[in-house]
């Protein structure tokens with residue numbers, strides 16, 4: 001790693017000198033390549049100017065990232081809206097992801113019980129059940145894209161976690177409307193416009209308002225009905241825990257607040273994207289696939305499965321960077337960054353550092369075997385500090401459960417020989433071809449054991 005310059009300079013770290021509009025255009029069209037090139041040229045701490053010329057300081061040194069993730073939370077504002085201008089129109093301004101302190105922490109505390117270790121057992125059984133139901137309907141003998149199938153699984157999982165026992169008709173309507181909204185947003189031209197012109201290009205659009213309004217109306221109908229019924233003490237879905245949390249704090253949430261909190265949960269895109277990447281990568285390494293299948297079929301631990309998940313989240317992080325806005329100036333890497341600078345631990349670049357991950361572009365789950373720990377500040381697919389993804393354990397459990405079901409039920413092979421590059425989706429980067437595969441059903445053999453955990 002490059003040692004920090006000795007004397008603190010008030011100027012920002014180096015970065016491209018091309019005009020902001022040009023940086024914004026390159027960011028819109030080729031963000032990953034842009035970051036690669038800038039890092040090669042300017043090093044591990046660099047400045048981009050994408051939105052209204054506001055500096056984004058990208059960080060790829062774990063020491064710098066640690067300083068950001070451990071800095072007092074009241075000195076770090078939310079930066080997620082800056083990273084992705086879609087977030088505010090989609091999630092709403094009162095979403096936990098977009099709030100500053102102390103409101104952010106209040107929301108986060110209300111969410112944490114939903115992802116407590118004790119809840120994971122129930123979630124695991126539900127995730128496997130949903131995966132089995134969905135996988136049974138996948139086509140065989142012809143190419144299809146895994147990504148939308150994974151979206152359907154993660155949508156169902158999150159829906160049941162948020163609104164357990166939702167009326168099946170209303171559940172189907174909500175799924176359908178979220179899918180419509182996602183498809184509307186995910187059109188490449190819209191995403192490029194959005195990246196270039198910011199959230200106003202989206203909120204001003206009647207197509208977006210209509211699609212978003214349809215999702216909101218179902219969510220609000222469900223909220224109103226549940227409130228009219230009252231939350232029973234035994235109910236433990238995310239809606240009920242949130243409602244109880246608000247009541248205990250003496251401040252029942254407005255309908256708009258509930259809308260933002262629930263839509264934030266229901267908009268889980270990264271889990272499906274990560275699942276699509278698992279198979280996009282794994283199927284191109286038959287010996288690794290065979291090793292994983294054997295571990296899954298024997299049902300004797302999940303060491304290799306865990307390593308495959310970690311390696312996928314390393315090499316193909318669904319979210320390429322996280323952001324914080326500096327409330328006060330901060331010393332970092334020998335620079336004094338002024339207040340209002342956006343500091344951005346860059347997951348994508350950090351995970352590709354050859355000094356941390358030798359041969360970084362190779363898919364090698366083995367690097368996480370034998371007790372090799374993923375470093376808290378060098379393996380950061382879920383961000384870090386007080387804004388680290390609240391659902392990191394939930395998401396990893398889901399990914400593992402779905403992989404296990406798929407490997408038990410199907411033989412998969414890639415539909416095309418070469419790897420699929422990354423393509424921008426609404427909130428993440430997904431395999432460009434949607435992870436196209438051809439499946440055949442497996443006939444269980446003598447090696448198959450019934451899974452110990454249902």
Ligand code: HEM
Pocket residue numbers: 096097098108111158264265266268270271274318319322323381382383384385386387388389390391392394395396
């Ligand atoms: C593989 C799947 C997922 C990935 C890679 C992922 C990644 C992330 C990242 C990078 C952040 C920002 C962290 C930061 O700023 O430091 C985040 C925040 C968050 N994620 Fe996830 N996420 C995933 C799944 C989920 C799921 C399934 C849910 C909910 C059902 C969820 C809910 C949230 C929430 C509420 C926050 C905001 C936390 C806060 O601001 O305190 N995520 N996630």
